[in-house]
Amino acid sequence: MTGGPVARVLVDSPLPQLDQLFDYAVPARLRDAAQPGVRVRVPIRSGGRIADGWLVELAESSEYEGRLSELEDVVSEVPILTAEVWALVRAAADRAAGNASDILRLAVPSRYVRVERAWRAATPDAGELPVAPAPIVGYEAGRVEAGIADGERMSLAADPRPVRLPDGTWVGAWAVTLAQAAVHALAADRSSLLIVPDYRDQEQLQAALAASVDSRRVLRTDARQSGGDRFRAFLDATGPLARIVIGNRSTVYAPAARLGLIAIWDDGDSLQNEQLAPGVHPRDVALIRGEQSGAALLFLGHTRSVEVERLVEIGWVHAIPARRHVRPRVILTEQQSSPEPGSARIPSAAWRQAQEAVRTGPVLVQVARPGHAPLLVCDRCREPARCAACGGALVVPRSGGDPRCALCGTSGSAWKCPVCEGTKLRAATVGASRTAEELGRAFPNARVILSDGERPVLGVGSEPALVVATRGAEPIAEGGYRAVLLLDGERMLLRESLRVAEDCLRWWSNAAALAAPGAPVFLVGVAGALATALASWRQPDWAATELEARRALRFPPAVRVASVTAAPAMVERAIEAARAAADGVDALGPTGVDDGLDRAIVRFDFAAGAAVAKALRAEMIRVATERRRPVAGRPPKRPAVLRVRFDDPEVP
Structure with missing residues (x-):
């Protein structure tokens, strides 16, 4: 047993056998700097290498009987790995059979020495705490506030409408709800973590917070920031002041003084899926952190994910009903056999409504995919048309002519359906660019705005315009859209995925929530239970039915x-x-x-x-x-x- 100050270090390595704490002696020259939470460099006996690591804790002695290696150096001047975050990272890694160091690379931004030193020299100033925050509207009076104070786990249905902030900015009502919840936690001198899918949502949330809280209390962490700004925000979060931290999925690991609320907007969005190992979803991390810290947990969305529905059904999360005064006016329509001239994929009723609505304000047209070329399916059974040579999708070239493979260019003129042996093809979807061109010709006096991943548009004014957007890229409109056309629903449902129906319901619901009160929302070419759930705005009922079906098949999240x-x-x-x-x-x-x-x-x-x-x-x-x-003579x-x-x- 070795005595004296002993540093217990997690080595930053992807090797699973190194995912544990190793004991190192602390030399006299580093005893002042070697504090729990700092970055260190340590020797690795195999190969005589020096590796990066985290000093997780200090101990008086070690169980190791031999002579301990000494710390090589202390890298950082500030302890930035808090005990709370370490406990969370360790639990999340164990749940997913992953490495804690992999999660720490997601949780802690890269170090900037100049920023770190400037932060140490500065005096923290985050302004005053809010006094008498506004009530959280849309739900039973005081219900959500009481849940936040009691550390309750809640699922809320978002108010499906755009709202105008005092400064004239338009945001989704969901952003105001999250901001109000965070301000209530902050008024009690407790921090909040607000997790949203991407920067579009962050912009709306930050605008909603600016209307009710000192901006110095709000910290933003996302990949669009410079590295120095992100590191500075992270350092601010490690301080003793209560903060509101907003960002994408990695924000769930952010340090927070006296954490009082963890809120996730739209947890079913695919952007919430962590792509890097070990791939723990922020929803699962939030559940762990809520248990460890006692903070309230809030899931908010226009739809309820099947995972949250399971938690509601077992009583782990409480569903808070909304007091809905308005809901989107969704109209279900089948595609016409003879659409009006120029409308191509738009039924006559929706076409007429769009013509009338665009005279007074913006009209939203949601399509399945960006680009120009249409995707093709069998005209008889709707089986996606794929290349016989490589399996790629068949598309119509922009210049016209016979269908060709989008991957290898092989002609599809001799295509035959493998399911029904049909030989006729039809377009299942048209990309956003082509839709914009078609509508521009059909509405020669209207301005056409295109929004997709390559050409993002965050917001549009109240002037007449046709806004063609891919799913998830719909900009918010001042006063809401005067009409919404949801095209390509049939094509969206062709995607091969267990979650395709859940994703479609979420895409359509989020787009419908951008409509002005009373404005028509047309769902084109889709019928059945999924369309009925959207039209009746009873998405939780559909989630319950879907979960029951997955239980019967032993599909996640039932297992x-x-x-x-x-x-x-x-x-x-x-x-x-x-x-x-x-x-x-x-x-x-x-x-x-x-x-x-x-x-x-x-x-x-x-x-x-x-x-x-x-x-x-x-x-x-x-x-x-x-x-x-090794075998002799073989590589x-x-x-x-x-x-x-x-x-x-x-x-x-």
Whole structure:
């Protein structure tokens, strides 16, 4: 047992066998600087390398019997990894069988020495706390405020309309609701974390907060900031003052003094899915952090995700009903066999409404995809048309002519449907650019505005205009849109995904919520339960029905899943380890993927999650540390691969 100051360090490494705390002696020259939460550099005995790491905690002694290596250096001057954030990161990594250092790279921005030193020299000034904040409107009086004060987990249906702020800015009513909730927490001297999908939502939320709280109390963290600004905001969040921190999915890990509220807008948006390992969804991180900190948790959206519906049904999250005075006027329409001249994909009733509405203000046209070329499907059974050579989608070239493969360029003139053997094709969707061109010709006196990922538009005025936008890129309009046309619904539903219906309902609902009160919203070419849920604005009922169907099939989120990718023998061994760890574990597959690897989907109940994660984690460490003897005369083998992804959003 070694005595004296001992630094317990997490080495910044992707290797699973290094995902633990290692003990290092603290030399006399570093004892003042070596504080919990600072970045350090430490020697790694294998290979004599020096690695980066985090000093997580200090101890009086070590259980290690030998001589401890010493810290090489203390890199940062400020402890920025708080004990609360470390506990959260460790729990989130364990839940997903991942490395804590991978999550820390997401949670903590890159260090800027000049910014750090300027921050240390500055005197913190965040203005006064709000007094007598405005009530949270749209719900039972005082209900949401009481839930925030009591640390309750809540699901709220957002008010589906645009609202005007005192400075004249127009935002979605949801942004005002989140801002009001955060201000109530701040008035009690408690911090809030507000997580939204992208910068468009951040702009609206920041505008709503500016109307009711000192801007010095609001911190913004997102990838569009410069590195120095983002690091400065992170340093401010580590201080003792209560703050409101807004940003995208990584904001859920931000430090916060006396955390009182974690709120997520539109948790079902695919932009909320963390793409980097270990891929923990901010919704799951928020649930962990709420439990650890006692902070209130708020899910807000125009639709309720199936994951949140499961939490509501088991009583873990409480659904707070909204007092809806208005809701979008959704009109369901089937595509006409003989549309009016120039309307192409727009039924006559919607066409006439658009012609009338555009005289008084903006009209929104939502389409499925950007670009110009239409995507083709079988005219008889609507099976997507794919290239016989490479499997790519068949499209019509912009210059016209026969259909061709979008990937390899092979002609599709001899295409034959593999399902019904039909040979006729029809356009399932037209890109935003082509739609804008068609509408520009049909409405020669109206200004046409195009908004997509390449040409984003955040807002439009109240002047007459046709706004053609891809899903998720719809700008907010002053006073709301005078009419909304939701096109390509049939094409959107052709996407091969377990969540396609849920995603479509969310896309349509978010677009419908941009309409002015009483303005018509036309859903074109879609019928059935999904369309009825939109028209009646009863999305939670649809989520409940969808969850019940997934329970019958043992699909997520009724159960948890983990994808396991490796050589065939390793996949089988990993599956057996998971089955031995808990009862009720089953597997789908394995099936072959690239480079001679197999992939299997392991399914298990939520109660078995910790045991399955531990077992699969042990397999990952075993594979990573297994030594393979070289064979004389043969090139060395590639290192073995075992990839595990819990709650994989790509699982169909």
